[in-house]
Amino acid sequence: MIRLAIGTLRRHRGAYAGTFLAALLAVALLSGGGLLLASVLTAQPPADRFAAADVVVSGERAVTVETVTHKRKKDKDKTKRKVKTERLAGAGTLPADLAARLAGLPGVASAVPDLAFPVEATAAGRPLRGADGAPVVGHGWASAVLTPYTLRTGNAPGPGEAVLDADLAIRAGLGVGGEVTVTSRTGVRTLRVAGIAAPTGRDALAAQGRCSSPTPRPPRCPAWTGRRRSASSPLPAPPMCAPPSSGPSTARCRPVAPPAGAPSSARSRS
Structure with a gap:
């Protein structure tokens, strides 16, 4: 049996080598795809510019436009709606007084506009x-x-x-x-x-x-x-600057121990 197997291998060594190479490449391809998928599923982008912020408040990052067209055909009214959304390169602007409003919330130590x-x-x-x-x-x-x-x-x-x-x-x-x-x-x-x-x-x-x-x-x-642009997040220290008096802003706020009876987390309203 062993001699027969060895003899067959010698006569068809090219076919066996090709099969082994194909299996090796298939395993390598599957392994590479699996590693790529795992990295995508587990990747978490760094906070970068707002890394020290506990909470960030920003504006909308997309603009949506709805177009409504009315047509009348054979005594029938037809309405056609078309919605188009475009992604912005950055965050939209926020109200100028938002940083001050956030800083005044219970449990917020400071709000820093960016x-x-x-x-x-x-x-x-x-x-x-x-x-x-x-x-x-x-x-x-x-x-x-x-x-x-x-x-x-x-x-x-x-x-x-x-x-x-x-x-x-x-x-x-x-x-x-x-x-x-x-x-x-x-x-x-x-x-x-x-x-x-x-x-x-x-x-x-x-x-x-x-x-x-x-x-x-x-x-x-x-x-x-x-x-x-605007954002809001919590700081470990007292306010570092006053919010801008005009124009949109980015605010950052940090929760501290809230007073008795106050909510445990700060909320922002724009």
């Missing part, structure tokens, strides 16, 4: 981009606690100043005292680098380069006005 707006930044005539070509986004410095960003060198920005994330500063070859030119919807402005900041354990966030202005209120920094 103002985010696209900018074009250049240094020595060279355009600046974040990691992997990510865009540079402007923020109010007060919202740095939402990630949080901490200063590695320098100070918080004042009028005419900005704080860059560490990765952006390295790419630009800038340090404290250097100059960066920022272009927004309202014009061009040259700002002095007041400090270099970074999230805990890394130089920057993966999705953006951060350039922080001294205040989240555009009227005080006209060259930085632009698209605004």
Whole structure:
């Protein structure tokens, strides 16, 4: 029996080798597909910009338009409705007073508005981009606690100043005292680098380069006005800034021990 099997194997070694190779490739393909499916099902995107926030309140991320058409045919009325939804690139805006309303809720320690707006930044005539070509986004410095960003060198920005994330500063070859030119919807402005900041354990966030202005209120920094977003989440400390007096905002709030008889969780209404 063994001799017969060995003889058959010798005569048909090519067929057996092909069968073995096909089975090996099939197993490899199934294993790769299984690993890919498992990674998709178990993957959890990082919080990134709002990693230190307990609760985030944001606007709608899609716009829905409904079109109604009326037609009359042979003494019959026909109504046709068409609904189209478009996904927004970012969150919609929120009411200007939302941060103050959230901060006043029982059990909320603070509400921090986050103002985010696209900018074009250049240094020595060279355009600046974040990691992997990510865009540079402007923020109010007060919202740095939402990630949080901490200063590695320098100070918080004042009028005419900005704080860059560490990765952006390295790419630009800038340090404290250097100059960066920022272009927004309202014009061009040259700002002095007041400090270099970074999230805990890394130089920057993966999705953006951060350039922080001294205040989240555009009227005080006209060259930085632009698209605004809003979010709300809890903080481990007292309020870091007052909510903007006009325009949409992002608010962040942190629950603390509620007073007797108060609800155990905070709710927001827009």
